[in-house]
Amino acid sequence: MSTHNISCTRRIIQGSTMPSVNFARVTFVAGCVAVASGTTCDLYDAGNTPCVAAHSTVRALYMKYGGPLYQVQRASDSRTFDVRPLQPGSVANASSQDEFCGGTTCVFSQIYDQSPMGNHLAVAPGGGAKRQGDVAADANAGPLLVGGTKVYGLRMDPPSGYRNDTTTGIAVGDEAETMYAVFNGSHYNNRCCFDYGNAEVDNHDDGAGTMEAVYFGSAKGGLNHGGAGAGPWIMADMENALWGADVVDSNEPSINFDFVTAMVKGDVTEKGRPGVYTPGVDFPGNDVAPCGFNGCVLPAGSTHSVCEAKCNSTALCQGYVFADGSCSGKSGPICWTKGSMSRGSPATCRASRSLVNSPGHWAIKGGNSQSGDLKVYWDGDRAPKYAPMKKQGAIILGIGGDNSDGAVGTFYEGVMTKGYSTDAVDAAVQANIVAVGYGK
Numbered sequence: 245m246s247t248h249n250i251s252c253t254r255r256i257i258q259g260s261t262m263p264s265v266n267f268a269r270v271t272f273v274a275g276c277v278a279v280a281s282g283t284t285c286d287l288y289d290a291g292n293t294p295c296v297a298a299h300s301t302v303r304a305l306y307m308k309y310g311g312p313l314y315q316v317q318r319a320s321d322s323r324t325f326d327v328r329p330l331q332p333g334s335v336a337n338a339s340s341q342d343e344f345c346g347g348t349t350c351v352f353s354q355i356y357d358q359s360p361m362g363n364h365l366a367v368a369p370g371g372g373a374k375r376q377g378d379v380a381a382d383a384n385a386g387p388l389l390v391g392g393t394k395v396y397g398l399r400m401d402p403p404s405g406y407r408n409d410t411t412t413g414i415a416v417g418d419e420a421e422t423m424y425a426v427f428n429g430s431h432y433n434n435r436c437c438f439d440y441g442n443a444e445v446d447n448h449d450d451g452a453g454t455m456e457a458v459y460f461g462s463a464k465g466g467l468n469h470g471g472a473g474a475g476p477w478i479m480a481d482m483e484n485a486l487w488g489a490d491v492v493d494s495n496e497p498s499i500n501f502d503f504v505t506a507m508v509k510g511d512v513t514e515k516g517r518p519g520v521y522t523p524g525v526d527f528p529g530n531d532v533a534p535c536g537f538n539g540c541v542l543p544a545g546s547t548h549s550v551c552e553a554k555c556n557s558t559a560l561c562q563g564y565v566f567a568d569g570s571c572s573g574k575s576g577p578i579c580w581t582k583g584s585m586s587r588g589s590p591a592t593c594r595a596s597r598s599l600v601n602s603p604g605h606w607a608i609k610g611g612n613s614q615s616g617d618l619k620v621y622w623d624g625d626r627a628p629k630y631a632p633m634k635k636q637g638a639i640i641l642g643i644g645g646d647n648s649d650g651a652v653g654t655f656y657e658g659v660m661t662k663g664y665s666t667d668a669v670d671a672a673v674q675a676n677i678v679a680v681g682y683g684k
Contacts, residue, residue: 282307283333284424285359285659287672293422293663296413297639298358299365300336300657302388302395303680305358307333312356314398316341316383320348326356336395341383351380352398355406355641359659361413363639368407371447371647378405378649381642386428386654391681397428398641399654400438405643409445413662414639415456415510417559418632422665424507425458425658426613426677429500432461432476435650436468439481440658441508443638443645453634455483455645456606458508460653471496478506478610478621482630483645488608490625496608497621503613503656503682505674511605511664513632519563519585519598521548526591530629532560532583544569544576548595551579555599560632563598584629604631611674613682618674656682 285295285305298305301314310332317324325344330337341350355365368378386399415421425440432438441457444450459479464470467485471477472495479486479496488494499506531537534554542550548566555561563585567578571593585598604626611618626633639660643649657677665673 284657284673284676287669287676288422288659288661288665291666291669293661293665293669295359295659296361296662297363297411297660299355299641299659300358301352301355301398302390302656303335304329304333305657305659309333309358311358313358314352314356315354316345316350317353317380318345318348318350324353330393335390335393338393338395341396345384350383352383353380355398361411363408363411363414365406365408365639365641368405368640368643368647369447371645372449373644373646373648374403376403378403378643378647380404388682389684392684397654397656399428399431400642401652403649405647405649406641407443407447407638407643409447409638411637411639414442414637414660415662416635416637418513419635419662420510420512420664421456421661422507422509422663422670423458423658423660424505424673425460426656426682427460427504427506428654428656429476429502429504431652431654433650433652434462434464434475435652436463436648437461437481437486437644438642438651438653439644440641440655441481441639441660442635443640444483445636445638447645447647449483449646450636451634452484452629453482453632454636455481456508456510456633456635457481457640457645458506458658459486460504460506461651469494471498473498476500478504478508478608480508480606480608481644482627482633485627487627489622490603490627494622499610501612501614505611505613505618505677507609507618507670509607509609509664510633510635513600513604518600521595521597523595524590524592525588525596526565526594527563527582527585527588527596530582530584532581533558535579535581539567539578539580541572541574542577542579546577548597551577551581552597552599554579555581560634562600562632563596565594565596567593568595584631587628600631603628604633609670613677614684615678618670
């Protein structure tokens with residue numbers, strides 16, 4: 245790889261649509277330091293936000309990757325076959341799939357992780373929303389041209405879905421991550437949930453903040469907070485809701501392209517200056533350990549500082565509510581530790597303090613995978629009850645975290661990183677996607 249001394253705003257792109265060579269060399273500057281060129285995961289790696297999952301049925305996502313992209317299984321004899329790039333860093337050798345599947349039908353039995361983490365995706369098992377396991381998608385249903393070569397996208401219709409509940413290196417808790425996917429822009433519906441990203445490891449709805457995945461579709465109403473117009477929209481599935489902003493009525497504009505780059509970025513929740521200890525204010529709900537819903541009864545004579553120490557003993561606690569022993573009705577004061585300090589309400593025999601005073605930070609970006617730059621659809625606070633996050637680190641594709649499988653969509657490529665990528669890296673990744681030649 246090479247590096248170039250360029251200004252902080254300059255980006256150089258040299259693209260090729262020939263399938264027998266690497267797609268593009270995109271040179272960019274992050275923090276005014278030149279970094280090496282490459283394809284998407286090379287770019288993330290050079291930006292110190294390495295890929296910990298990299299899935300694609302159409303191309304290699306590292307310039308040196310020549311291993312299997314996906315596995316197909318044919319109906320005639322149940323044998324399997326691994327499809328690889330034509331050469332390292334190139335498009336898939338779809339003709340080898342055609343030869344293997346000739347005279348019969350094939351399904352996608354596995355989507356290989358190209359990153360060193362080995363987070364391969366297999367057909368999803370049952371979950372809380374649908375107890376039966378999902379089915380493999382038709383391997384011949386999503387043909388397209390990429391850089392002049394025929395390849396196959398992963399076209400999914402219910403009840404198709406893929407998952408890995410035992411991953412390595414995926415963000416957990418409130419750790420930062422970036423993820424993107426390239427989707428077909430016209431194959432979608434208004435059902436839950438065509439996702440790619442971070443989900444629960446037990447296949448159940450474990451509450452707000454236990455997921456962080458890219459969603460693409462037109463779901464709106466109830467817990468689906470679609471934006472303006474008829475959709476589709478890029479949203480973040482953070483469990484118990486699809487979000488386009490930090491409020492229900494996001495007014496996020498629709499995104500209408502043949503091929504869509506969809507990106508969701510989740511930052512860490514940085515603790516800010518603690519709030520003021522405030523008598524007469526309660527924060528109902530959002531109880532977390534160590535005191536939980538019933539609260540901790542403290543020794544007689546304890547002050548609110550004892551409650552504060554309990555909150556500080558766990559990363560999930562954002563603040564506390566304290567009831568003095570003179571009015572608690574117990575043998576001593578009561579302490580409640582809170583996972584969120586939003587929407588306080590007046591109350592007697594209650595006092596409270598936020599110890600984080602930070603609503604968290606995340607972003608949505610999106611664009612045309614065939615031309616142009618990414619557009620920022622959201623860059624700001626998380627919704628109430630979603631900071632800090634409680635991510636669990638499973639990976640899903642085409643389904644919700646609890647195996648909700650009513651959505652349709654077509655997936656071409658996607659990655660998940662360790663860390664929150666810079667705007668410069670995001671721009672270089674989009675430029676690389678455009679240089680590939682989707683639909684051309």
